Amino acid sequence: MTIAEIIRVTTLFDRILLVVLLVITGASIVLVPLYLPRGGQIMIEANNKLLYKLQLSDDKTIEINGLTVEIKAGKVRVADSDCPGKVCVKQGWIDSGAIICLPNRVVITVDGTPTAPKGGVDATT
Amino acid sequence: MKPKLLTASAVLFVIALIIILMFVLNASPHIYKKSEILMDTVITLTVVSNSERRADEAIESAFNNLRRLERLLSFFDAGSEVSAINKNAGIGAVKVSPDTFELTTIALEKAELSCGAFNPVIGPAMVLWDFKNNKRPADSELKNVLPLLDYTRIVLNGSDSSVMLMDKGMVLDLGGIAKGYAADRTVELLKRAGMKAGIAAMAGDIRVWGTRPDGSPWRVGIRAPRGTSDDLIGVLSLEDLAVSTSGDYERFFIEGGIRYHHLIEPTTGYPAGDFQSVTIVNPEGVVTDSLSTAVFVMGREKALRFIKKNKLMAYLIYADGTTYTTENLRALFDNR
Numbered sequence: 001m002t003i004a005e006i007i008r009v010t011t012l013f014d015r016i017l018l019v020v021l022l023v024i025t026g027a028s029i030v031l032v033p034l035y036l037p038r039g040g041q042i043m044i045e046a047n048n049k050l051l052y053k054l055q056l057s058d059d060k061t062i063e064i065n066g067l068t069v070e071i072k073a074g075k076v077r078v079a080d081s082d083c084p085g086k087v088c089v090k091q092g093w094i095d096s097g098a099i100i101c102l103p104n105r106v107v108i109t110v111d112g113t114p115t116a117p118k119g120g121v122d123a124t125t
Numbered sequence: 126m127k128p129k130l131l132t133a134s135a136v137l138f139v140i141a142l143i144i145i146l147m148f149v150l151n152a153s154p155h156i157y158k159k160s161e162i163l164m165d166t167v168i169t170l171t172v173v174s175n176s177e178r179r180a181d182e183a184i185e186s187a188f189n190n191l192r193r194l195e196r197l198l199s200f201f202d203a204g205s206e207v208s209a210i211n212k213n214a215g216i217g218a219v220k221v222s223p224d225t226f227e228l229t230t231i232a233l234e235k236a237e238l239s240c241g242a243f244n245p246v247i248g249p250a251m252v253l254w255d256f257k258n259n260k261r262p263a264d265s266e267l268k269n270v271l272p273l274l275d276y277t278r279i280v281l282n283g284s285d286s287s288v289m290l291m292d293k294g295m296v297l298d299l300g301g302i303a304k305g306y307a308a309d310r311t312v313e314l315l316k317r318a319g320m321k322a323g324i325a326a327m328a329g330d331i332r333v334w335g336t337r338p339d340g341s342p343w344r345v346g347i348r349a350p351r352g353t354s355d356d357l358i359g360v361l362s363l364e365d366l367a368v369s370t371s372g373d374y375e376r377f378f379i380e381g382g383i384r385y386h387h388l389i390e391p392t393t394g395y396p397a398g399d400f401q402s403v404t405i406v407n408p409e410g411v412v413t414d415s416l417s418t419a420v421f422v423m424g425r426e427k428a429l430r431f432i433k434k435n436k437l438m439a440y441l442i443y444a445d446g447t448t449y450t451t452e453n454l455r456a457l458f459d460n461r
Contacts, residue, residue, distance in 0.1 A: 012134075013133065013134065016133075016134035016137065016138075017137065020134075020137050020138055020141045023138075023141055023142075023145075024141050024144065024145065027145045028145075031145070045161075047162075048161055048162060048163070087354060097158075098158070098160050098169075100160055100162070100167050102162060102166070102167055105162045107160050107161060107162060107167075109159065109160065120344060120346075120360070121344045121345060121346035121357065121360055122171065122324055122333075122337070122343045122344050122345065123169070123171075123324050123326045123331050123333075123343070123345045123346070124329070124345065124346040124347075124348060124354075124357065125329040125330075125331055125345055125346070125347055125348070125361075125368050125369060125370040125404060
């Protein structure tokens with residue numbers, strides 16, 4: 001079916017409907033990413049410099065500032081660290097939120113729909 | 126074109142536009158969060174916004190301002206204004222930026238209010254305590270530096286915005302109030318950027334504004350002093366308030382069964398012993414940050430009088446593990 005044929009067999013109403021649908025589709029493509037949070041992106045920063053931007057779906061292991069960061073099956077963790085407290089290792093696997101190693105100055109953030117806050121609180125003093 | 130068709134198409138088009146507009150305007154507010162390591166701690170900014178782009182921009186400009194404050198106020202950065210004041214102790218006055226002058230003025234006010242329990246020139250005693258290598262100073266070393274801990278020897282000159290430490294060897298360290306100040310400035314900045322609600326958390330110095338997206342207050346947990354960093358002893362429900370906790374578990378070592386921690390009593394140079402932790406709630410971060418330390422080092426009797434006199438909201442955990450919540454805080458406090 002050529003475009004000329006399509007124009008011939010469709011009614012005016014069909015064409016208007018098509019235009020309206022195209023407007024909605026086009027607007028959605030532009031607006032939805034702007035207004036909905038992205039998901040599944042991992043950002044690894046050391047000394048406040050962004051060094052890695054990865055997807056949760058990329059299974060891999062990265063060595064950075066004394067930390068071994070492991071991404072597997074849609075989750076991320078610090079598998080090992082040379083820092084004294086190892087708070088980052090104890091935190092285990094996450095799929096949203098952040099893991100922070102203060103001694104090694106590394107921040108791992110997972111950009112996603114935030115799940116319920118940890119321990120039911122938004123911050124700790 | 127037939128009039129009927131024209132009308133129908135116009136109606137359809139308008140409906141489509143309305144659907145798109147509703148989607149844009151009613152995009153439900155989300156929580157956006159970012160953490161950075163600044164001021165020797167982890168800073169987490171949380172905002173509630175309809176737009177990820179606007180949230181990201183606001184958070185980025187807030188972090189830029191925090192980096193600027195860090196460069197002015199850092200005790201460890203040899204190029205900071207605080208370091209310039211310290212290098213010129215006993216020599217001369219140093220002209221400083223409005224932020225440094227304002228914060229030094231507030232620090233001095235809080236020192237006067239608390240009769241020196243909050244002390245921005247405690248540095249010379251502080252450096253003698255080595256919490257990394259678990260070493261405590263000799264009594265004589267501490268005694269020698271006590272004369273340098275006199276906050277009345279800080280001279281502020283408003284006419285040329287200068288600060289001077291009168292005696293050689295004095296050390297200004299705004300670390301006990303800078304995070305509360307940073308939280309205050311950050312909330313101001315994020316509000317101006319159109320963020321209706323959020324949290325500025327400079328580690329344990331936290332200021333919140335507005336509410337969570339569902340309209341409920343923000344929930345701030347209070348750490349259990351003898352538990353792990355995840356164990357909470359209580360939860361505060363806060364709107365438009367700041368909170369800080371000073372605890373003996375932050376930097377410490379134990380020797381001969383005695384816990385030596387970083388909350389030093391300025392008249393002796395030794396850690397204060399009456400509390401495990403002190404939590405203060407107030408509209409201003411500069412108040413909670415400085416006075417949580419002040420109340421901690423005052424000791425039990427003085428602390429209770431001070432809290433009453435200044436109508437502070439406080440949650441106290443005594444050295445024996447018993448607790449006290451001031452009446453004006455009870456409605457906001459939940460036990461765990």
